[in-house]
Amino acid sequence: MSMDTPFDTNLETLERLRAEAAAAGGAEKLKIQHEKGKLTARERIELLFDDGSFEEFDALKTGRGGALGDERSYPGDGVITGHGAIDGREVFVFSQDFTVVGGSLGEAHAQKICKVMDLAVRVGAPIIGLNDSGGARIQEGVDALAAYGEIFHRNVRASGVVPQISCIMGPCAGGAVYSPAITDFVFMVQDSSCMFVTGPSVVKTVTHQEISAEDLGGAVVHGKKSGVVHFTAPNDVLCLREIRRLFSYLPSNNRQRAPLLDLRDPANRVDPALDYLIPDNPNQTYDMNILIYSILDGAEFMEVQPGFARNIICGFGRLGGQTIGLVANQPAVLAGVLDNDASVKAGRFVRFCDAFNIPLIALVDVPGFMPGPDQEHGGIIRHGAKLLYAFTEATVPRISVIVRKAYGGAYLVMNSKHIHCDVNYAWPTAEIAVMGPKGAAEVIFRKEIHSADDPEALLNEKINHYRRTFANPFLAAQRGYIDDVIFPRDTRHRLIRTLQVLEGKTAKGPERKHGNIPL
Numbered sequence: 001m002s003m004d005t006p007f008d009t010n011l012e013t014l015e016r017l018r019a020e021a022a023a024a025g026g027a028e029k030l031k032i033q034h035e036k037g038k039l040t041a042r043e044r045i046e047l048l049f050d051d052g053s054f055e056e057f058d059a060l061k062t063g064r065g066g067a068l069g070d071e072r073s074y075p076g077d078g079v080i081t082g083h084g085a086i087d088g089r090e091v092f093v094f095s096q097d098f099t100v101v102g103g104s105l106g107e108a109h110a111q112k113i114c115k116v117m118d119l120a121v122r123v124g125a126p127i128i129g130l131n132d133s134g135g136a137r138i139q140e141g142v143d144a145l146a147a148y149g150e151i152f153h154r155n156v157r158a159s160g161v162v163p164q165i166s167c168i169m170g171p172c173a174g175g176a177v178y179s180p181a182i183t184d185f186v187f188m189v190q191d192s193s194c195m196f197v198t199g200p201s202v203v204k205t206v207t208h209q210e211i212s213a214e215d216l217g218g219a220v221v222h223g224k225k226s227g228v229v230h231f232t233a234p235n236d237v238l239c240l241r242e243i244r245r246l247f248s249y250l251p252s253n254n255r256q257r258a259p260l261l262d263l264r265d266p267a268n269r270v271d272p273a274l275d276y277l278i279p280d281n282p283n284q285t286y287d288m289n290i291l292i293y294s295i296l297d298g299a300e301f302m303e304v305q306p307g308f309a310r311n312i313i314c315g316f317g318r319l320g321g322q323t324i325g326l327v328a329n330q331p332a333v334l335a336g337v338l339d340n341d342a343s344v345k346a347g348r349f350v351r352f353c354d355a356f357n358i359p360l361i362a363l364v365d366v367p368g369f370m371p372g373p374d375q376e377h378g379g380i381i382r383h384g385a386k387l388l389y390a391f392t393e394a395t396v397p398r399i400s401v402i403v404r405k406a407y408g409g410a411y412l413v414m415n416s417k418h419i420h421c422d423v424n425y426a427w428p429t430a431e432i433a434v435m436g437p438k439g440a441a442e443v444i445f446r447k448e449i450h451s452a453d454d455p456e457a458l459l460n461e462k463i464n465h466y467r468r469t470f471a472n473p474f475l476a477a478q479r480g481y482i483d484d485v486i487f488p489r490d491t492r493h494r495l496i497r498t499l500q501v502l503e504g505k506t507a508k509g510p511e512r513k514h515g516n517i518p519l
């Protein structure tokens with residue numbers, strides 16, 4: 001890109017440079033981008049923001065070229081940066097342009113990203129990264145690696161200050177995956193994107209395994225198995241729409257509250273069907289989503305990581321117009337037990353909500369932690385401790401509703417009174433106990449049962465006795481461990497009233513640099 005020609009005025013030079021930047025990698029590369037089913041970096045920005053609200057920075061910035069003797073300089077250096085509005089609220093963005101050197105990240109490219117990240121933190125606005133890049137620009141060597149480090153540094157400094165969202169809309173390899181991994185939520189487009197630390201060719205060289213990019217790090221793998229990705233979408237357009245939807249639930253920074261949105265759903269709406277949600281047989285499952293969609297405003301719920309660790313449900317909804325973070329056991333999957341993945345998934349979600357002033361509500365039906373060597377050897381002790389730690393340290397308003405099982409350590413972990421949730425309720429169907437009736441009877445009456453004439457009859461008698469004594473919420477209510485036993489149909493109303501009363505909650509922990517969550 002030359003700065004001027006002999007006869008250009010400055011105005012003409014500006015027009016020409018702008019046009020060069022807008023042309024990006026040229027018509028042929030833009031065509032290839034579309035043929036891959038991907039939008040261009042600029043088209044994505046247009047769809048992400050309110051009409052006409054995008055303002056670009058550094059369109060004219062170019063790089064210095066690389067040590068490999070690449071003398072070309074690229075208008076905009078392969079990334080578009082600036083700010084725009086989502087539903088009228090300002091957000092900073094960088095959108096990598098794959099048509100320019102494969103969107104690879106060089107020094108100037110990274111400086112542009114760092115500039116908007118710095119501004120985002122300074123003004124308290126969220127930052128969204130639209131990633132479509134071949135990773136560190138190979139020609140720039142260590143300068144490209146240093147540049148990545150600057151971005152990681154800013155990701156960490158911005159964590160818990162402004163929401164950071166990453167969207168994977170093309171390849172994302174090597175160290176490039178670690179910036180998205182630090183951010184709060186990762187979106188991924190199916191089929192056209194992938195994420196891995198080392199790609200299929202390196203995998204083959206090192207481990208002799210043949211695997212496609214999709215199977216190694218596609219959206220399905222990361223949405224269901226690894227838990228790296230929080231939301232997946234079938235294409236760029238729907239993905240960008242989902243990012244806008246997520247933003248409707250979030251504040252712009254850690255000093256603000258999420259915007260109120262009145263969906264015109266009466267606060268005192270009761271749902272009599274909830275009185276019959278819990279099956280008579282305690283071993284029978286039901287779908288926790290019925291409760292979730294029943295109580296939330298307008299039956300609107302944005303589930304986070306819906307395909308990963310499905311035995312726990314996390315997501316955003318509204319009660320009385322206010323955003324809440326919801327964590328619910330799902331009895332329909334693995335009976336709703338807490339396992340390694342569920343603990344980590346919910347722990348991170350709880351910490352996000354706490355960092356950004358979003359009240360937490362737990363809907364509890366948990367039979368315990370998943371037993372067995374797989375889970376024990378996989379670290380259920382330290383992973384379960386993450387969720388315990390996250391709920392315990394959270395200072396936002398915290399409410400729990402125990403709808404059925406609340407057994408043992410898992411009961412304590414799931415935002416119980418004993419780790420200082422603010423208000424908790426139980427349905428009449430709640431069973432709060434050290435363990436389930438059968439396991440308990442077998443442990444405490446083992447000798448009697450073994451020596452009985454009819455061991456099975458005695459076991460059943462002991463189970464029933466235990467159930468009558470412990471498998472209800474009344475003993476806990478007598479102790480004051482439950483603030484009220486409520487009719488299921490009133491759950492929505494009670495939660496909205498409780499959120500109102502907790503509005504002014506203040507909580508300050510002891511002075512310290514930071515706690516030491518069991519990572």
Ligand code: HXC
Pocket residue numbers: 100101102103104133134135136137138139145148149171173174175176
């Ligand atoms: C420089 C790159 C590049 C890179 C792609 N290009 N990646 N240029 N540095 N990292 C260029 C290509 O040379 C090509 O230029 C153009 O971008 C488009 O690339 P293609 O290969 O033609 O596209 P496609 O077939 O779609 O393949 C995309 C790709 C592949 C899968 C991303 O290009 C690829 O594997 N790139 C290398 C990925 C990688 O290993 N990156 C380094 C990761 S390590 P022309 O001029 O021909 O159009 C890393 C370390 C970070 O990132 C560490 C941080 C701590």
